[in-house]
Amino acid sequence: MARPTVGIIGNTHLINDQYPAQAVGEHNISAVAEVTGALPLLVPALPSAADIPALLNTFDGFILPGGRPNVHPRFYGQEPTEAHGTFDENRDELVLPLIRAAVEHGTAILGICRGFQEFNVAFGGSLHPEIRDLPGRLNHRMPPDGTLEEKFEHRHVVSLSPGGVFARVFGADEVLVNSLHGQGIDEVGERIVVEGYAPDGTHEAIHVAGAPGFALAVQWHPEWRAGEDPVSRPLFEAFGAALCRQKELQVSRKAS
Template identity: 65%
Template sequence: MTNTSRRPVVGIIGNMSMLNDTYPVHAGGTMNSEAVAQVAGCLPVIIPADPRFVCVNELLSMCDGFLLTGGRPNVHPNEYGEEETPAHGSFERARDAVTLPLIRACVERGQPFLGICRGFQEVNVALGGTLHPEIRDLPGRMNHRMPPDGSLEEKFALRHPVRFTPGGVFARLMGAEEVMTNTLHGQGINRAGPRIVIDGQAPDGTPEAIFVRDAPGFTLSVQWHPEWNACGDPVSRPLFEAFGRAARDWATGLRHAA
């Protein structure tokens, strides 16, 4: 019998980092845990995204949903059939080895995930899409990277609108066809995977909101960072609330497609 008294467990994909420049850690931003616990109403558990320590089947059985977090390293271009160049930046191959098959398994099973920034890009790559290494170098595109200086409030400030497909999944969820978001990314979708639906774009045409066509579960993913001020932001809150409902449905044996 399913234990319905516990909070659904959300695995937060951790990133490799160096504490004090010397001690290796798998870390997850506090704001991710806050959004999962306080808005989604789930139990946050940081996952060491390294196949030496975890396997996809174990994660699927332990967690009711997954938060695919942002991170400074990028998905390796070999994962979408391209050669590495200096423009692609740094990589974290161990995370690629965990998240890409995890995403494909979640899509097949209907197990919910929410993709953020790098996680958004991982979803596209996992489903057969490609990435631009540096979108600010493309004609007509704005610089989507975070400001190099300033406080966290300044780095995560709302900087551009995102327009959703009228009547689409995101427009219905947000109750609006246009919202303001932050932007802290250098890469972006080049070619969308065959099942990836681009449901929201920045004014320069950069894809900002996607989901997986005909997936049996929740697959919403965004290029911005909704974990910042998730409790108070009118765009972030409904996104995490919907993700929390999907995780609760999974935990109780129901299914919730997005």
């Protein structure tokens, strides 16, 4: 059987601050190739370049990675402010309906950081523009200084619902993770089940209720050295197992 294929959603990037391109972080690519065993392919975040039925027929799963631009607040009924930061509305236009379609289709889908926030917005939830401005909250943003290793180092624990989906994946009710985000969940979307919280109450791990396939998202960045991290590896292994099930199902459908 051929390797499963994973579409990693790209982010708009300017080469030399001028030439438009689509980019995917190499750690996302490595996590897919080395831990799940699937074939990673970039999906441009351009609605004009890909339609959702074609994407669902092409890929066994999708990763919605992090990205510096945020989900535009118009998608959850708010006006943009300076605190909302920059936007990539092409990605919003593609990914929000893709999430809903993938969930209904049973296609495996994993959200990371911005992808976590996209999960919530896709199902009618809203976002805080800046978590650190809320009373009692930690600063979850990427540290401004230091090496990549220092920026992605573990920063806080996440407490998980005992016996829940994530506790079963990790084999623990508490995990240690990195933290590199400014925004976070405000109103929880319909069908979104929260199973993980940071010590300050920030939402960190969610899944979609009633999804026939793998539909999980985390606020941290498990792609960073995923093959070595005791939390990241089982998450990508679980995603990989779901990809294989999806591939087998597709093969079975074609055979019949």
